[in-house]
Amino acid sequence: MSSSSSCEVAPQLQPLAWLLGKWRSDEGQAVYPTMKLFPYQEELEFFQTGQPNIQFNFNSCNPENKKPMHKETGFIRIDPTSNKVAFMFAMNIGLCSLEEGTVDGQCIVLQSKNVNRMSFGKEPETRKICRRFELKDGVLKQTVQMETSTTALQEHLSVTYRRVE
Numbered sequence: 001m002s003s004s005s006s007c008e009v010a011p012q013l014q015p016l017a018w019l020l021g022k023w024r025s026d027e028g029q030a031v032y033p034t035m036k037l038f039p040y041q042e043e044l045e046f047f048q049t050g051q052p053n054i055q056f057n058f059n060s061c062n063p064e065n066k067k068p069m070h071k072e073t074g075f076i077r078i079d080p081t082s083n084k085v086a087f088m089f090a091m092n093i094g095l096c097s098l099e100e101g102t103v104d105g106q107c108i109v110l111q112s113k114n115v116n117r118m119s120f121g122k123e124p125e126t127r128k129i130c131r132r133f134e135l136k137d138g139v140l141k142q143t144v145q146m147e148t149s150t151t152a153l154q155e156h157l158s159v160t161y162r163r164v165e
């Protein structure tokens with residue numbers, strides 16, 4: 001078994017090489033019309049698996065008491081014949097989303113193809129997720145927009161990260 005973020009990048013994963021490694025948030029906030037603005041901290045890790053995919057772990061916490069909050073884990077696949085990418089997310093809130101889009105330079109734009117949730121999940125239901133990752137001047141930014149069964153598509157997350165290794 002092999003997994004690595006620092007050794008040579010497999011040729012088919014080169015378009016996403018800029019994402020590999022560990023990132024720590026410097027500023028992050030969750031917003032939504034139904035909630036108070038919530039600042040949070042998060043670490044992202046993207047690593048090679050020895051197969052033509054990238055595995056990732058996102059872990060957020062409350063910045064004051066460091067209690068774990070939202071978590072996401074999954075895999076990224078890249079179409080070897082185009083700039084299409086697919087991110088498969090499993091979330092600790094009982095959601096799985098398959099998000100597809102494109103990578104252009106150091107920017108990834110994704111839209112959920114489907115969002116599945118457990119049958120006993122809390123309302124409201126997440127219906128759609130639009131996500132963007134962009135690396136500019138050493139700062140990685142992630143933004144997430146979300147549509148639920150009660151709220152139209154709008155921003156839920158905006159967070160910037162710096163590389164930690």
Ligand code: HEM
Pocket residue numbers: 030032034035038040060061069070095123124125126129144146148150151156157
């Ligand atoms: C794509 C990833 C995420 C999805 C799909 C998601 C989904 C949701 C949903 C459906 C709600 C309820 C909204 C409502 O009641 O109208 C919510 C609320 C909330 N989310 Fe997220 N969320 C995500 C990521 C995060 C992250 C990374 C954080 C950071 C800690 C976060 C923090 C919160 C907070 C503080 C609330 C309000 C309190 C609560 O209802 O638990 N979310 N989220």
